[in-house]
Amino acid sequence: EIVGVNWSPPFEGPVCLPEEVVEEYYDAYAVFERLMDKNLPLLERNDDSTEFGEMLRKYAEEHTWEHRLDPGEVLIFNNRRMLHGRNGFKLLNNNNSNIRKGRHLVGCYTNMEDTLSRYRVLMRGKEGVDVREVLNVGNGTTIIP
Incomplete structure (x- = not known):
């Protein structure tokens, strides 16, 4: 297992x-790599493996979510529960020609318990929000009232 x-x-x-x-x-x-990345070329083998390669690509396509972040947008996810990565890109100017310009990407890690605690503090007292309903990580218990 x-x-x-x-x-x-x-x-x-x-x-x-x-x-x-x-x-x-x-x-x-x-x-395994082709199960994770739909953009990789089909496997080159001596046997007739086109069907197998297409099956791998289809699996990767069905289990891939892509989203281009807009400026100021944030993506938060559990690093242990989601395979993640970034694609290459080209920046274009108004004339649709390639320009050399970098992107600014910031990544960070946070402890799940610290994040949930901060969320509960920020939500405390908001109308219609009961922070006791936010489940703890692991065993899924709730906080003590």
Whole structure:
């Protein structure tokens, strides 16, 4: 039973496997990668695997949500419950020609309990909001009244 996966290709170290399983590892890695990224090319294999590759792409498309953030917009998610990443991009000027300009992207991490506590403090006293109904992380209990 798989209970969790931490996957971050840019931070992978060298593969330390017995030589006899290296090829099998990379085959499985390529399949997993295509389940996660609909933009990767189909697998190149000797057998007739176009149908298999299309199935992987379809799975990735069905389980991918994309949203372009507008200036000032924030995306908040549970880092342990969602695979996430960013796509490349091109900035265009008014003439639709490529320009070199950077983007400003800020990321941060916060402790779930601290975040819920702050939310409860901010919501306390607001009409129609009962902060006791906000469930705790883990066992789903509520705060003591």
